[in-house]
Amino acid sequence: MSILEKKMTTxxxxxxxxxxxxxxxFLGTIGFxxxxxxxxxxxxxxxxxxxxxxxxxxxPTWIYMLLMPITVWLLYLPHLGLRKSLFxxxxxxxxxxxxxxxxxxxxxxxxxxxxxxxxxxxxxxLVPYFIPPAWYAMGLLSFDLATRLGHTxxxxxxxxxxxxxxxxxxxxxxxxxxxxxxxxxxxxxFFGMPPENWLGWFVSALIIMLGFEYLGRGIHPTLTPxxxxxxxxxxxxxxxxxxxSLKIAAFWFGLFASILPLLAVWAxxxxxxxxxxxxS
Numbered sequence: 046m047s048i049l050e051k052k053m054t055t056x057x058x059x060x061x062x063x064x065x066x067x068x069x070x071f072l073g074t075i076g077f078x079x080x081x082x083x084x085x086x087x088x089x090x091x092x093x094x095x096x097x098x099x100x101x102x103x104x105p106t107w108i109y110m111l112l113m114p115i116t117v118w119l120l121y122l123p124h125l126g127l128r129k130s131l132f133x134x135x136x137x138x139x140x141x142x143x144x145x146x147x148x149x150x151x152x153x154x155x156x157x158x159x160x161x162x163x164x165x166x167x168x169x170x171l172v173p174y175f176i177p178p179a180w181y182a183m184g185l186l187s188f189d190l191a192t193r194l195g196h197t198x199x200x201x202x203x204x205x206x207x208x209x210x211x212x213x214x215x216x217x218x219x220x221x222x223x224x225x226x227x228x229x230x231x232x233x234x235f236f237g238m239p240p241e242n243w244l245g246w247f248v249s250a251l252i253i254m255l256g257f258e259y260l261g262r263g264i265h266p267t268l269t270p271x272x273x274x275x276x277x278x279x280x281x282x283x284x285x286x287x288x289x290s291l292k293i294a295a296f297w298f299g300l301f302a303s304i305l306p307l308l309a310v311w312a313x314x315x316x317x318x319x320x321x322x323x324x325s
Contacts, residue, residue: 133261140252222237280299
């Protein structure tokens with residue numbers, strides 16, 4: 046282990062402090078965005094901020110998208126170490142970039158879609174730079190949740206890929222139906238999205254999880270309570286965007302889908318506790 050790796054992995058106080066600061070900023074950004082959206086229902090407020098309205102949407106979203114992978118990186122760095130953390134990040138970002146570029150250029154495997162300018166500059170003028178790191182952040186959290194179910198190998202790969210699709214039940218309706226961060230021009234039956242979008246999500250997540258499992262050699266179960274909390278926060282932000290945008294059906298779909306992985310983990314841990322022998 047290099048000196049840098051030792052410094053990064055043997056000072057939990059520093060890691061914990063940075064992580065907590067990042068979480069506070071993360072929560073603040075989510076709160077600011079939601080309150081700001083609510084205030085825009087007041088006509089005088091909308092009129093006052095009209096000249097800079099697009100930036101009031103862009104900047105909090107950019108900060109949120111930036112903090113998402115940073116928060117997950119800081120959470121897992123002491124657990125995974127520097128080399129493994131770098132591999133997981135690089136692999137997920139690489140796969141996410143390739144799949145998103147393929148999708149926006151050809152329509153495969155997500156269906157035809159394109160990103161608007163709300164997420165900022167784009168790779169090859171197609172995919173915002175913020176998008177691939179989000180695959181890393183939610184991919185690793187989903188992988189950890191599957192690990193908490195006692196899963197390893199292909200069972201963990203498939204379960205974590207399914208968790209990513211469940212996140213999309215909240216994300217896509219908020220960002221392409223309630224708002225217009227990306228657009229499916231041909232529409233679809235699920236809040237304007239085509240059914241192949243879910244297949245694309247599952248395939249993309251599957252490739253990422255295969256790399257985590259077999260190239261990165263998986264992860265050991267983490268004891269931190271922040272994993273389900275961060276997973277739910279990242280799922281809650283979009284379905285709350287649907288709520289404040291008055292897309293009530295999208296809100297309920299997102300809420301229900303977001304709860305399922307956490308219920309599965311809670312039920313497994315609860316049943317495991319009940320099976321433990323009483324040695325008192």
